[in-house]
Amino acid sequence: MLKITKDAGNLDIIRVNLCGHFTSEYVEEVEKVLVRNSNQAKKYALDLTDVIFVDRGAMEFLRAIRSREIRIENLPMYVTRWIRQEDGNSNCFQASR
Numbered sequence: 645m646l647k648i649t650k651d652a653g654n655l656d657i658i659r660v661n662l663c664g665h666f667t668s669e670y671v672e673e674v675e676k677v678l679v680r681n682s683n684q685a686k687k688y689a690l691d692l693t694d695v696i697f698v699d700r701g702a703m704e705f706l707r708a709i710r711s712r713e714i715r716i717e718n719l720p721m722y723v724t725r726w727i728r729q730e731d732g733n734s735n736c737f738q739a740s741r
Contacts, residue, residue, distance in 0.1 A: 646670040646695075648677055657687040659717075663694035668701020675705070678714065693718040703727060 647663040648670070660677050678688060690709070692698075698706070698720065706716060707727055 646673075648673060650677060657689055659689045659691050661691045661694070665697040665699075666692070666695045666702040667697070667699040668705075671701055671705045678709075687713070687715065689715040689717050691717045692720065692723075695720060698723045698726075703730070707731070 645664050646666055649661045649663070651659040651661060660674065662674065666674075674690070678690070690706075703723060703726055706719070706723070707730065710716070
């Protein structure tokens with residue numbers, strides 16, 4: 645299960661917080677939240693502080709949104725390593741865990 649909440653307290657950034665298991669079945673919901681808010685802020689952040697599991701579909705989504713200027717915060721280290729392995733480089737995210 646994944647809980648998706650939005651924090652729009654800062655006018656310059658909309659932060660979408662995820663909590664739980666981020667799996668491919670939730671990618672479409674997360675995408676809708678990001679698209680629905682695309683005209684409301686200059687910057688976007690996807691905060692994964694409370695994510696405890698990421699599957700391949702969600703990992704691929706995270707790889708894809710990097711090019712959309714959406715900041716990914718607090719990415720679990722195992723996901724960071726997984727993405728680096730898929731990308732073949734070591735400079736893809738700033739992990740906080």
